[in-house]
Amino acid sequence: MAQPAPTPQSAMRQLNLSRVLHTLAAEGPLSRATVATRIGLTRAAVSTLVETLLRGRLLVEEGPGRSGSVGRPGSQLRLTDRGPCGFGAEIGVDHLAVCAADLRGEIRVRVEKEFRAQHRAPDAVLGELRALARRARAEADGVGLRPAGLAVAVPGLVPRGTTTVLRAPNLGWRDVELAGLLPADLGEVTVHNEASLGGLAELWSRGDPAADGFVYVSAQIGIGACVVLDGRLLSGAHGFAGELGHVPVRPEGPPCGCGGRGCLETYAGEEAVLRAAGIEPGPGVRLGALTARCEAGEPTALRAVRRAGTALGIALSGAVNLLDPRRVVIGGTLTRLAPWLLPPLRRELGRRTAVAAGGRETPLPVTASPLGPDGPLRGAAGLAVRTALDDPARLLAAARGD
Amino acid sequence: MAQPAPTPQSAMRQLNLSRVLHTLAAEGPLSRATVATRIGLTRAAVSTLVETLLRGRLLVEEGPGRSGSVGRPGSQLRLTDRGPCGFGAEIGVDHLAVCAADLRGEIRVRVEKEFRAQHRAPDAVLGELRALARRARAEADGVGLRPAGLAVAVPGLVPRGTTTVLRAPNLGWRDVELAGLLPADLGEVTVHNEASLGGLAELWSRGDPAADGFVYVSAQIGIGACVVLDGRLLSGAHGFAGELGHVPVRPEGPPCGCGGRGCLETYAGEEAVLRAAGIEPGPGVRLGALTARCEAGEPTALRAVRRAGTALGIALSGAVNLLDPRRVVIGGTLTRLAPWLLPPLRRELGRRTAVAAGGRETPLPVTASPLGPDGPLRGAAGLAVRTALDDPARLLAAARGD
DNA sequence: CTAATTTGTTAACAGCCATGACGAAATACT
DNA sequence: AGTATTTCGTCATGGCTGTTAACAAATTAG
Structure with missing residues (x-):
């Protein structure tokens, strides 16, 4: 039968929570009132949304901002730089890299390694990548970030929604299923074509x-x-x-x-x-x-x-x-x-x-x-972060479950 | 200032009304229960939505359908074949056509005319088109249909959201503003490239x-x-x-x-x-x-x-x-x-x-x-209908205002 | 120092949908 | 035939959500 189907009521709430998060991600610190006009809700409604997000430690209140104009200055809100973070990884023809971005999209951790992946067995390459990911995770831990997902950039064809590399001529890979070879402790993992992620980085920049x-x-x-x-x-x-x-x-x-x-x-x-x-x-x-x-x-x-x-x-x-x-x-x-x-x-x-x-x-x-060769890696981390921001329920649950 | 912004509450209602309409448009007569599972709401919720739409004469209740399986048979609902309709028009290189489709997407009226539009002044061509539209409107009236919008197909470049033909090499037109030349009594008028509408017809078919x-x-x-x-x-x-x-x-x-x-x-x-x-x-x-x-x-x-x-x-x-x-x-x-x-x-x-x-x-x-040369015309009428179905509030208001 | 403006909060309210129970209308089984 | 079962549509209730309107707080303008 049709599954329970998330009740459209709480769905609206989730959507609005997500809108608040995305608005803050895109425009940096803002007051509740500004957020309200941005997403078309009343200040009262935004107040309750923000309350929820503050409680979940996804937002930080910075106190009254600079008072440029008349009226009571709003209390600036921004996304936390501790808590959830998105990981990005890149498998290049001659290098591997992993990075972590906080909710604001800032790259906070970055490790990489020259590594000729060309015509190496996927197991060997992914082993190296997992090692890099462990180091990145440890570093992220050090600055108070916990993993909330990983996106991997690969120079090849990846069928939509899978973790399979159908063809990567420049790696010499064909029909490689990465599922078991990817880091498992960073949250949900997705795999994408390198150009797609580069484009997303460009879009978000x-x-x-x-x-x-x-x-x-x-x-x-x-x-x-x-x-x-x-x-x-x-x-x-x-x-x-x-x-x-x-x-x-x-x-x-x-x-x-x-x-x-x-x-x-x-x-x-x-x-x-x-x-x-x-x-x-x-x-x-x-x-x-x-x-x-x-x-x-x-x-x-x-x-x-x-x-x-x-x-x-x-x-x-x-x-x-x-x-x-x-x-x-x-x-x-x-x-x-x-x-x-x-x-x-x-x-x-x-x-x-x-x-x-x-x-x-x-x-x-x-x-x-302008991002040069960093595009795909930044795009990967950015995608992981955006995906997390799309699902505030999960982020909040993770915060409670701490 | 930010305009009132339709309150997200009633917005949800509108969206659900629209979903009911589109579901019925796509899948023909259905019972309330079936609609409910299709759009992921409860039967109770769908009942009230349907009630609204029936009152607005957008739906017709056909009574209990054939009882193929066990259980009480549902009362079949379908979109009305009287009431609002979408008009489509086509300006071709050597013909003009206007048609009207009811909410189900059925073409109910169609008038056309051989007419060499090539290198004729836009006024002359649009004059002919308006005459055709008048006839189509009269015929539609005869079968109980009232205009709810018009989409026009043109073999040329139309900047998004405008009614201007920037270039139509095969008509010999350049920078032609159609705003004042289009039929004015068929509701909102939009102008589109002929290929786009052909593609939409294909999509919807x-x-x-x-x-x-x-x-x-x-x-x-x-x-x-x-x-x-x-x-x-x-x-x-x-x-x-x-x-x-x-x-x-x-x-x-x-x-x-x-x-x-x-x-x-x-x-x-x-x-x-x-x-x-x-x-x-x-x-x-x-x-x-x-x-x-x-x-x-x-x-x-x-x-x-x-x-x-x-x-x-x-x-x-x-x-x-x-x-x-x-x-x-x-x-x-x-x-x-x-x-x-x-x-x-x-x-x-x-x-x-x-x-x-x-x-x-x-x-x-x-x-x-499979639609052959009819694609753009059907697509135009289809677009007018879909646009109408996207805005149930307006359709209902029009029904009340009758 | 007062008026004006803007912010954030609170309480009352209205809208929407879910839940659960019910009668109605059909089929399936005995 | 008669009962059980299934499915449909409706109703009353309740919870959640955002709006409205009023208010206190904090700032600038004069």
């Missing part, structure tokens, strides 16, 4: 996420992407959205590992760019050499990067025509080449998106992500 | 819209598209999403009117296909001739259509890689060429979407829309 919309490109060995429209991440029917790397750039171009031809990755993937610049991509050799040559003005290197930028522009122009984002953000390791990569990218994109541009005030902004 | 996700291609003179993921239409930051026609297929291909090169429209637009088949596309000459030649097996015609299918496949493979839809639907006039268009399209799409396909059970279904 700016004001008014609800009104934002962009295509986030995670360009490194593989090229992933994530699409955010109306402040929501598009994950696709199976959770595989974002395979920008296999969007065709030239239909009869060079064959790609995916079976297609002329995919973006064959032009703008890290290996393709290095090769085009005359650098043999070895296991250690990455973009450092190429950046140096570009800075030195070496023509072959510049040409290779320009070609990649053009290809990115062509692929993105398709995405932009189809999705009408507010902006385009480039993340991943390739951002180190941004000075040389972005101009041709912008030019190509501008040429090919004139129709929709007719209604735009200014040209579509294309920028490198 | 199948079971469980909430779980659906697809790319709908509206292929005719211009090629538009609409993306639905998680049962929601993506409209883009400005409302311009869906410009599939200007997705690059071959970056150095023939120049396109948009300023780009090798856009899909230069390969698969109606004019391009006709020309490639050796048919001069005159104002009256459309696809009839081409269909005939394909049926006759004429090689030039077949080659032209095959080429268009391949180009569509290339452009769509980009969209599929990026968005991971559950299926792809082809609508618009070009569906008449489906038997020859779809095979090359499917082949190309299959080749280029292998990565994500690794996680798919079956190949991505690519089908012609």
